[in-house]
Amino acid sequence: MPTRKNPEDDLPEDRPEDEEEDDEDDEIPAGGLCPICESPAGECDHLVATIDLTYSEFVAGAIFVHERVILDLVEHLAASDPDALKVAGAGPVLEHVASLVRDETEEGVSAADAVAICYPQLMAALSHMMQEEEDVTATGIDAATGDDSSVENLWAQEPEWVVERLIERLQGLIEEVDEEGRDEGRGTKD
Numbered sequence: 140m141p142t143r144k145n146p147e148d149d150l151p152e153d154r155p156e157d158e159e160e161d162d163e164d165d166e167i168p169a170g171g172l173c174p175i176c177e178s179p180a181g182e183c184d185h186l187v188a189t190i191d192l193t194y195s196e197f198v199a200g201a202i203f204v205h206e207r208v209i210l211d212l213v214e215h216l217a218a219s220d221p222d223a224l225k226v227a228g229a230g231p232v233l234e235h236v237a238s239l240v241r242d243e244t245e246e247g248v249s250a251a252d253a254v255a256i257c258y259p260q261l262m263a264a265l266s267h268m269m270q271e272e273e274d275v276t277a278t279g280i281d282a283a284t285g286d287d288s289s290v291e292n293l294w295a296q297e298p299e300w301v302v303e304r305l306i307e308r309l310q311g312l313i314e315e316v317d318e319e320g321r322d323e324g325r326g327t328k329d
């Protein structure tokens with residue numbers, strides 16, 4: 140690993156760095172270790188998701204087996220009316236994705252392509268939604284050399300539960316949004 144001089148080292152603020160790493164010739168960056176049990180990613184049962192931020196995909200974790208379900212749900216939401224999402228209480232991050240998608244479609248891009256264009260934001264929204272669960276901790280690994288991807292790991296005591304909660308929330312939002320579409324003109328509910 141190249142030693143990089145950090146100009147911020149001279150700052151008065153004393154920020155302790157992970158110096159323990161030095162005494163071991165460990166290839167695993169700090170972000171690749173489970174914050175709960177300190178196992179490397181993939182060697183314990185605490186990994187909710189590993190998100191490849193460069194390629195906008197899940198590459199590991201409890202979420203992996205449910206990947207298709209979750210992506211179908213969130214793609215549906217991303218292509219929904221941002222205002223309906225707001226009414227449904229989807230939260231600003233998901234609303235933002237939907238408004239980006241709408242901007243694209245208003246410029247003539249097909250809905251599917253618009254969702255594809257906004258995939259980085261869509262993955263970020265999913266990550267955000269999972270991190271809203273109390274139990275979830277995120278660690279990041281930045282691409283070091285350029286041929287690597289930046290990766291985000293999400294961890295929890297019960298990853299399956301977090302994934303189930305995410306699916307439930309997405310399904311609930313879709314029900315609300317679709318209902319909103321049907322009820323249009325019947326006035327707002329509170």
Ligand SMILES: [Zn+2]
Binds near residue numbers: 175183184186
């Ligand atoms: Zn663990």
